[in-house]
Amino acid sequence: MSGQGSDIILQRMMSLHPKIIDLTLDRVWRLLARLGHPERDLPPVIHIAGTNGKGSVQAMIRAGLEASGARVHAYTSPHLARFHERIRLAGRLIEEEALREVLDECERANAGAPITYFEITTCAALLAFARTPADYTLLEVGLGGRLDATNVVERPRLTVITPVDLDHQQYLGETLAEIAGEKAGIIKRGVPSIVGRQHDEALEVIEARAERLGARVCAYGQHWHVAEEHGRMVFQDERGLIDLPLPNLIGRHQVENAGIALAALRELGLGERECEAAVTRAEWPARLQRLRHGPLVEAAGAAELWLDGGHNPAAGVALAEALSRLPAKPLQLVCGMLRTKDAAGYMRPLAALAEALHAVEIAGEAATLSAEETAAAARSVGLAARVAASPAEAVARIAAEAPGARILICGSLYLAGQILRENG
Known part of the structure; x- marks a missing residue:
């Protein structure tokens, strides 16, 4: 060895x-x-x-x-x-x-x-x-x-x-x-x-x-x-x-x-x-998982914090349906995606549910879309979008501007993994 x-x-x-x-x-x-x-x-x-x-x-x-x-x-x-x-x-x-x-x-x-x-x-x-x-x-x-x-x-x-x-x-x-x-x-x-x-x-x-x-x-x-x-x-x-x-x-x-x-x-x-x-x-993390502990949850304050790793159009449809069945709350997305995925196709089913999308890069992933590219994909399907330097920055911004929101971090299993590592 x-x-x-x-x-x-x-x-x-x-x-x-x-x-x-x-x-x-x-x-x-x-x-x-x-x-x-x-x-x-x-x-x-x-x-x-x-x-x-x-x-x-x-x-x-x-x-x-x-x-x-x-x-x-x-x-x-x-x-x-x-x-x-x-x-x-x-x-x-x-x-x-x-x-x-x-x-x-x-x-x-x-x-x-x-x-x-x-x-x-x-x-x-x-x-x-x-x-x-x-x-x-x-x-x-x-x-x-x-x-x-x-x-x-x-x-x-x-x-x-x-x-x-x-x-x-x-x-x-x-x-x-x-x-x-x-x-x-x-x-x-x-x-x-x-x-x-x-x-x-x-x-x-x-x-x-x-x-x-x-x-x-x-x-x-x-x-x-x-x-x-x-x-x-x-x-x-x-x-x-x-x-x-x-x-x-x-x-x-x-x-x-x-x-x-x-x-x-x-x-x-x-x-x-x-x-x-x-x-x-059955236990399977990052499949519409409610996060309840950790620094990101603390940063979210009164807002709910959720995580999902789906990343293709079919996953977007399933995610939108699942979100529509949760108790009503304003929805804010924090999204990072790989350039090998159909970003607009993934976001399209979510556009009718979310108030806004906060686009981020996926740290350490060479194939990540830039935050600007992800935001552009969101706007192409009618979803208001802003960029953020990191998921933590996006969560803190949402917590300050929309304290009663449901925050969903989504778009990639690689992003989900980053969140689980950083959030303990």
Whole structure:
């Protein structure tokens, strides 16, 4: 072992990135072979792809499985406050010593060859999972599916595809059908697949691939249904109907995310007790999260302070719907976004709800939009906008000018991570 901290090793791994970005599994297969193919020694895998909702669905599946007494590995990205969040070993975040050990081993096995940060850290996660006893492994796709670094398990126990929408078009294709084809690349021969609500053209692609591979599809609207009724959530599939509390994660979209998780748990043979735990015990930060402690909350004074990491047009729609269901208060947005995202498309659904947007840069992110560019995107959809030097400055300004407001910091998971770190 190098004896160096994980932060130093991770920083060094950034420099290995290939000069040309190409989605391929060749680099991953090469490294996994040098590591002794840990992907072949994982506990049963549930592989999750989709555009929106992957993290929430994974959190709910994990809560349900853990309620059954199962030990669950989980892999997710990106992290918010620290890298360790990406790797959960048998229910606990990976400890520094264990993380340092697998990162160091992967770095030595890779021997300086070109590889992306996500690829080499995914290999490290698989190595950690293979060496720690557990009952299930939850793998969340990073980008796409077909050529994602997580797509190396020959026969998972289950695949899950959350709603597919437009995002990452520069890598995945310009149409919903093309993007759905990439997401559907996780479907494996003979392995059942749980599919959330989809646009028709996306569902056609997913079902066609599943049919070619003899993979049974369990799809929203066909094989299972979920709805909010009288302040409760009702889920029904071929096994019957269950009446549950609403998800503790806020927003109508979380009801459909919960439906996907419940369909997966029922496919695994779990019962109503585990399903209730899935919707009431799941924790997933920066998904319309109310911040209640810390220096930013103190700076907000009498104003409410909320945080959300959604960053594409579909996320904007879901966020607007969730906000509209909260008790009425004047809404002020503090927003920072990456230039790889459709900023105007994200903001458009929020424009009718917010009184103003305070644009900020995302500190430390090379791909951040400038505050001026973010403000211009807001004005293009009819949203009054000002720039601020930092989220803290924006929050303090809102607290002084609109003390009864609801402040939402939003636009990027990277911004959300910065807020969680700075706010303790």
